Amino acid sequence: MKVAIYGQYYQNSTEPIINDIFVFFNKNNVEMIIESHFLLMLNERKIVENKYKTFTSHTELDSSFDMLISIGGDGTILRAATLVRDSGIPILGINAGRLGFLATVQKENIAEFMQFVIDKKYTISKRALLSLTCSPPNESIDEINFAMNEITVSRKDTTSMITIDTYLNDEFLNSYWADGLIISTPTGSTGYSLSCGGPILTPDVKSLVITPIAPHNLTARPLVVPDETEIRLKVSGREENYLVSLDSRVTSVKNESILTLKKTPFQINMVEIPEETFLKTLRSKLLWGEDKRN
Numbered sequence: 001m002k003v004a005i006y007g008q009y010y011q012n013s014t015e016p017i018i019n020d021i022f023v024f025f026n027k028n029n030v031e032m033i034i035e036s037h038f039l040l041m042l043n044e045r046k047i048v049e050n051k052y053k054t055f056t057s058h059t060e061l062d063s064s065f066d067m068l069i070s071i072g073g074d075g076t077i078l079r080a081a082t083l084v085r086d087s088g089i090p091i092l093g094i095n096a097g098r099l100g101f102l103a104t105v106q107k108e109n110i111a112e113f114m115q116f117v118i119d120k121k122y123t124i125s126k127r128a129l130l131s132l133t134c135s136p137p138n139e140s141i142d143e144i145n146f147a148m149n150e151i152t153v154s155r156k157d158t159t160s161m162i163t164i165d166t167y168l169n170d171e172f173l174n175s176y177w178a179d180g181l182i183i184s185t186p187t188g189s190t191g192y193s194l195s196c197g198g199p200i201l202t203p204d205v206k207s208l209v210i211t212p213i214a215p216h217n218l219t220a221r222p223l224v225v226p227d228e229t230e231i232r233l234k235v236s237g238r239e240e241n242y243l244v245s246l247d248s249r250v251t252s253v254k255n256e257s258i259l260t261l262k263k264t265p266f267q268i269n270m271v272e273i274p275e276e277t278f279l280k281t282l283r284s285k286l287l288w289g290e291d292k293r294n
């Protein structure tokens with residue numbers, strides 16, 4: 001078995017997690033190829049020896065890899081998705097972060113859960129992604145043009161609202177007067193969209209959610225549409241530019257540009273372990289299970 005290892009940060013709390021992973025994989029003859037910046041951080045702290053092979057970009061991750069292990073929080077998994085892209089390499093998240101909603105393995109049970117991985121006792125949860133075309137073109141979007149959580153348009157350098165003309169498959173839906181608009185995948189439905197009143201979708205639902213951010217029209221509610229829908233947006237406002245985000249990445253776009261959002265032809269494969277399903281995560285990480293009456 002051959003795995004890529006990726007993390008963005010090092011903190012003192014990382015050491016026991018790294019130790020557990022490396023001891024377990026070395027004992028089970030798993031080949032580890034480590035992202036070069038992460039290995040440098042681990043080398044500097046003398047946690048891991050310098051004998052491991054490294055990778056630096058998505059171009060080096062090919063079908064010879066069985067899995068990418070992301071060590072961090074949700075932000076790290078979103079970055080990990082930009083490394084695997086359309087390669088199909090499954091991502092397994094080990095939560096070294098805070099919430100770690102997308103991470104399957106908690107730091108307390110690394111060896112137990114990794115055994116499931118070695119024994120191939122896991123399933124793949126396919127995550128739909130969104131991509132964007134901008135007219136006129138915008139180079140900063142073209143570089144990594146997909147989002148696993150959501151694509152958002154929002155106001156920039158102003159407190160004044162923006163107007164977002166929205167079309168679904170060429171049919172006019174609405175002009176939202178709001179701070180912004182979130183187009184969320186099922187994966188992203190527990191992120192920003194949830195904070196703005198959007199519904200939670202289970203990851204396998206074939207839908208997208210259109211959620212306005214603070215709309216100044218109390219009847220504008222989150223809308224669920226089929227994920228085959230082509231969504232077209234035109235933003236106008238007092239400033240010349242507004243913000244477009246794809247997950248954690250942000251760029252500035254000129255007013256009146258036409259944005260067209262579509263599901264990508266490929267998906268991200270997330271590793272799911274029977275002990276740690278999406279429904280269990282709702283109870284444990286969104287605290288549904290904390291109701292004193294249960």
Ligand SMILES: NC(=O)c1ccc[n+]([C@@H]2O[C@H](COP(=O)([O-])OP(=O)(O)OC[C@H]3O[C@@H](n4cnc5c(N)ncnc54)[C@H](O)[C@@H]3O)[C@@H](O)[C@H]2O)c1
Binds near residue numbers: 073192
């Ligand atoms: N007001 C909000 O709730 C808000 C605002 C901006 C961005 N976000 C979310 O943050 C993401 C970017 O992450 P970041 O690390 O760069 O920002 P960040 O550091 O602000 O972290 C955002 C928080 O959202 C959580 N999160 C991210 N994706 C999630 C998901 N799919 N389900 C449940 N929780 C999730 C993370 O655990 C983290 O605690 C965006 O894709 C967006 O979903 C949320």
Ligand SMILES: Nc1ncnc2c1ncn2[C@@H]1O[C@H](COP(=O)(O)OP(=O)(O)OP(=O)(O)O)[C@@H](O)[C@H]1O
Binds near residue numbers: 014074096
């Ligand atoms: N490899 C790591 N080792 C130790 N701590 C980490 C590691 N990766 C992330 N963290 C901690 O988790 C924090 C959040 O990490 P990250 O940006 O990946 O996630 P996030 O999007 O903020 O989500 P979450 O709420 O799940 O942590 C970091 O600021 C850091 O404190």
